[in-house]
Amino acid sequence: MSNRYSDLWKSQKWKQLRRNLFRLQKRVYKAVQAGDLRKARSLQKLIMKSRSAQLLAIRQVTQLNLGKRTAGIDGKSSLTYKDRFEVLKKLVSSAENWTHQGLREIPIAKKNGGTRMLKVPTIQDRAWQCLAKYALEPAHEATFSAFSYGFRTGRCAQDAQRMLFQNLNSSCNGIKKRVIELDIKKCFDRISHSSIMELLLAPAGLKQGIFRCLKAGINPEFPEQGTPQGGVVSPLLANIALNGIEEINPRVRSIRYADDMVIILKPKDNAEKILGKIKDFLNERGMEISEEKTKLTKTTDGFDFLGWNFRVQKNGKFRSVPSEENHRNIRKKIKTVVNSSNYGAEVKAEKLAPIVRGWRNYHKSCDMSGSRNNLWFMRITANRKFRKEKKVNRYKANKLCDKAFPAVGYEQFQHNNVKGTKSPYDGDLVYWSGRNSKLYDNATSEALKKQSHSCGHCGLKFIDEERVHLHHIDGNHDNWKKANLMAVHQSCHQQLHWSQKDT
Ligand SMILES: [Zn+2]
Ligand SMILES: [Zn+2]
Numbered sequence: 001m002s003n004r005y006s007d008l009w010k011s012q013k014w015k016q017l018r019r020n021l022f023r024l025q026k027r028v029y030k031a032v033q034a035g036d037l038r039k040a041r042s043l044q045k046l047i048m049k050s051r052s053a054q055l056l057a058i059r060q061v062t063q064l065n066l067g068k069r070t071a072g073i074d075g076k077s078s079l080t081y082k083d084r085f086e087v088l089k090k091l092v093s094s095a096e097n098w099t100h101q102g103l104r105e106i107p108i109a110k111k112n113g114g115t116r117m118l119k120v121p122t123i124q125d126r127a128w129q130c131l132a133k134y135a136l137e138p139a140h141e142a143t144f145s146a147f148s149y150g151f152r153t154g155r156c157a158q159d160a161q162r163m164l165f166q167n168l169n170s171s172c173n174g175i176k177k178r179v180i181e182l183d184i185k186k187c188f189d190r191i192s193h194s195s196i197m198e199l200l201l202a203p204a205g206l207k208q209g210i211f212r213c214l215k216a217g218i219n220p221e222f223p224e225q226g227t228p229q230g231g232v233v234s235p236l237l238a239n240i241a242l243n244g245i246e247e248i249n250p251r252v253r254s255i256r257y258a259d260d261m262v263i264i265l266k267p268k269d270n271a272e273k274i275l276g277k278i279k280d281f282l283n284e285r286g287m288e289i290s291e292e293k294t295k296l297t298k299t300t301d302g303f304d305f306l307g308w309n310f311r312v313q314k315n316g317k318f319r320s321v322p323s324e325e326n327h328r329n330i331r332k333k334i335k336t337v338v339n340s341s342n343y344g345a346e347v348k349a350e351k352l353a354p355i356v357r358g359w360r361n362y363h364k365s366c367d368m369s370g371s372r373n374n375l376w377f378m379r380i381t382a383n384r385k386f387r388k389e390k391k392v393n394r395y396k397a398n399k400l401c402d403k404a405f406p407a408v409g410y411e412q413f414q415h416n417n418v419k420g421t422k423s424p425y426d427g428d429l430v431y432w433s434g435r436n437s438k439l440y441d442n443a444t445s446e447a448l449k450k451q452s453h454s455c456g457h458c459g460l461k462f463i464d465e466e467r468v469h470l471h472h473i474d475g476n477h478d479n480w481k482k483a484n485l486m487a488v489h490q491s492c493h494q495q496l497h498w499s500q501k502d503t
Contacts (some may be wrong), residue, residue, distance in 0.1 A: 005081035010498065015458045016489065017052035022463070023048065025138040029425035032142035032201065033056050040139055041203040045096070047135040049208060054091040057130035058084050061123060064466065064490055072122030073104040078453045079123055086193060087124045090129060096205035096333040098128050100216040119217055121231065123387065129232040130214065132206060135231070139201040140240055141423040151222060151235035152260035154424040154432060156439060157306045158365055160257050161320060162417035164305070167253050167264050170316040177312075180271060181303050183293035184282065189219045191241050192286035196220060196461040199240050210237070222258040245281050262305055271296050284402075308366065320366045320412065321362050331378060338382045345386040347399055350477075352382070352404035360408035362443045368410040379405050403478075406447075408441055424463050433461045436468070443480060444470050447487040456486035457496060469493040 010296050022049050030041035035475065047053050056267045062068060062079050064460045079087065103119040110116055121129065144152065149160045168174030200207055213233070214220075220237030236261070245261070252274055254263045263278075265271060275294075282288055297303045302311030307326040312318050322330075326341035337351050356375070360368070368374060379401055386397040416435065424432050433453030440448065447456075447470060455462050462468055473485055488496065 004149055005085060008083060009081045009494070012055055014056075014495075015057055015460055018460065020052035021047070021050065021134060021273060024053070025134065026425055026427045027139040028135070028353075029142050029423065034137045034171060037201065040201065044135040044139065044206060045203045048095045048131060048203075051088075051092070052132050053131055054095065054356050058087055058127045059491065060130050061126040063494060065126075065232070070106075070120050071104065072125065073102045074122045076123055087127050088123060091127065095128065095131060096203075096209075096256065098209040098212065100125050100209075100212045100218070102126075103217045113234075119219075119231070121216075123219065125213075125216075126232050128209070129218075132213075133233045133236055135206060136200070136210075136240075136427045137236055138201060138423075140236065141245070141422075141425050143201070144239065144243050144421070144423075145256070146421040147254060148239065148243065148256045149418075150260070151239060152423075154422070154435075155418050157362075158259060158415040159417040160255050160306060161308060161365060162413060162415045163253075163255050164262070164264075164310055165318055165320070165413045166417075167255075168299055168310070168312055169318045173316075174312045174318050176267050177299050178265045178271070179297050179299060179303055180265065181293075181295045181297060181305070182261040182263060182278065183290040184259045184261070185288050185290045189221075190236075190286045191220050195285045196237060196241055199243075207276070241285050245278065248277050248281050254305075257306055260305065262303070265296075276475060279355040279425045298401055307362070312340075313351070322363050322366060327372065329377075334375070334378050334382070337343065338378075338385050345389050345392050345397070348382075348386070349400040349404040353406055356404065357406045357408060357441055360410070363409045364408055365413050365415040366410060367412050375405060431459050432463050437460050441466060443485060444468060444487055446482065447485045450482070451487055455489050455492055457488045457492035460489075461491070462487075466490055471496060 004469055024043060028040050028043045028047070031037070031043060059077075062084060069077050076083075101122045101124075106118045106120060107115045108118050131333060141153070147163065149155045149157065149163075166172075179365070193211070195208065197216070198209060200210060202210065210233070214237075218231045218234060218237075220241050221231070222235050222238055235258070242256070242259070246256050249263070252263055252265065252269060254261055263274060265274070275289075279289060295303075299310075299312040300314070302309055304310075304323040305324070307323055308320050308322040310318070310320050333355055334352060337348055343351075360385050363373075366373070371377065382404060383397050383401050386392050386400050387394065392400070418435070419431070422428070422431065430501055433448075436448070436453070439445075448462070448468070452456065455472065468486055469490050469492075471486045471488050472479060472484055473486055476484070
C-alpha cells in the first residue's frame with residue numbers, strides 16, 4: 001500500500017509544477033509593480049488554490065527545509081507519503097480558510113545562558129505557511145527596499161558588505177564618516193498585529209489565515225543562527241513590518257540585514273535627529289531600539305556587522321576581515337571535530353572540509369591574508385592530532401590536512417552586488433542565473449558555468465532560493481574532477497539518490 005503513495009509522490013511532474021508556480025508569482029510581482037492591487041489579489045488567490053503550489057509547499061516542508069524533522073504539537077516529526085496526500089486534501093479544501101493548530105514550545109539555551117522558547121507549528125501548518133509565503137512574497141518583493149538584504153530571495157550578506165564598501169571607500173571619503181550601529185530590541189512578540197495586517201498585500205482569505213497564524217502565537221521574526229525556526233512565514237512577516245526603515249531618512253544611506261542595520265553618517269549629519277525618526281518608525285509598529293547596544297562609531301574605529309569587522313584605515317583605505325566573534329566560532333567548530341574521540345583522522349578530514357569551505361566562501365570578499373585568517377595555526381593543531389594515530393605518517397597527515405582545509409580564493413570586495421531593487425520574480429533569467437553562480441564556491445560555480453546555469457538533472461535555470469547541491473556522478477565524494485561534478489537543485493539531488501536508497 002505505502003508503495004503506491006510513494007510512487008505517486010515521486011512521479012509528480014515536479015519540474016512542471018515549479019514552472020506553473022513561478023509563472024503565477026511573476027505575474028503577481030508585475031501586477032503590484034504596476035499598482036494593480038486588485039489583479040495581484042486575484043492572482044494570489046490562484047496561487048493558494050493551485051495544486052502545483054500546494055504540492056511544492058508540502059515538499060518544501062517535508063523534504064527540503066532545515067528542521068523538517070522537528071515535531072509539532074501533534075507529535076508528528078515526519079510525514080509518510082500517504083500523510084502528504086492527506087495534507088494536500090486539506091489544503092485543497094481549506095487553504096483559503098485555514099485554521100492554525102497550536103504551537104509546541106521547546107526551550108532552547110541562549111548564548112548568554114538564559115533560555116528562550118522555540119515555538120514550532122505542526123507540519124501541516126508549516127505547509128500552509130509555505131503556501132502563504134508563495135503568494136505573499138512576490139507581492140511584497142515588489143515593494144521592498146533596495147537596501148534590505150536579509151531573508152530575501154536572490155540577496156545575501158555579501159551584497160550588504162559590498163554596499164558598505166561602496167559607501168566607505170577612499171573615493172567617497174569614508175575616513176570622515178561615522179556609522180550608527182542600530183540594535184533593534186528582540187521584541188518581535190510585541191510587533192503590533194494590526195500594523196502587519198495593515199501592511200499585508202493579500203486577498204481576504206489569506207489575510208484572515210495570517211491573522212489566525214499570528215493569534216496562534218507565530219511571531220514575525222528572523223531565525224537566530226543555527227536554530228531553524230518552525231515559522232516558515234515569520235521572516236517574511238518581519239521584513240514586511242520593518243520595510244521602509246531603510247529610507248525614512250532619504251539623504252542617509254542605511255543598510256539592513258534582518259534586524260541588523262547600520263546607518264552611514266556624513267560629517268554634518270545629525271545623529272540625534274536621524275535616530276529620532278527611526279525610533280518613531282519602530283514605535284508605530286510596537287518595537288524599540290536597545291539604547292545600550294545602539295552605538296555611534298567613527299569608521300576609523302571599526303565596527304562589526306554580519307560576522308565581519310569593517311574599518312577605514314589611517315591611509316583612507318577600507319578593510320573588511322572576519323570579526324573576532326566570527327573567528328572564535330570557526331575555531332571552536334574546528335576544534336570540536338579535531339578533538340572528537342568518536343572518529344578517526346579520515347572522517348575528521350571529511351567533516352572539516354565543508355565547514356572550512358563554507359567559512360572561506362562566506363569571507364571570500366575579505367582580506368584573508370595573515371596567519372589568523374588562513375587558519376595556519378588550526379591546521380598545525382589538526383596535523384599534530386592526526387599524526388597521533390598509528391596509521392597516519394607525516395605524508396598522510398599532510399594529505400588529510402589538504403583535504404580538511406580546502407582552498408578558496410579571496411579578493412577584497414570582488415562581490416558584484418545585487419542591482420537596485422531587482423528581484424528574481426522579475427523573470428530576468430540571464431541576470432539571475434549569472435549572478436547566482438557567483439555566490440557559490442569555486443567548484444560549484446564552475447559546474448554552473450559549464451551547465452550554463454541550469455540544473456544538471458531537471459534542466460531548469462537556478463532562479464528560486466532552493467539551494468544548489470554538487471552531485472558526484474560516480475558516487476565518490478573524493479573525486480573532484482570537473483567531469484564528475486554536477487550542479488543540481490537540492491530536490492533534484494534527492495531524486496537522484498532515491499534510485500540508490502529510499503529517504
Ligand atoms: Zn533541478
Ligand atoms: Zn549526489
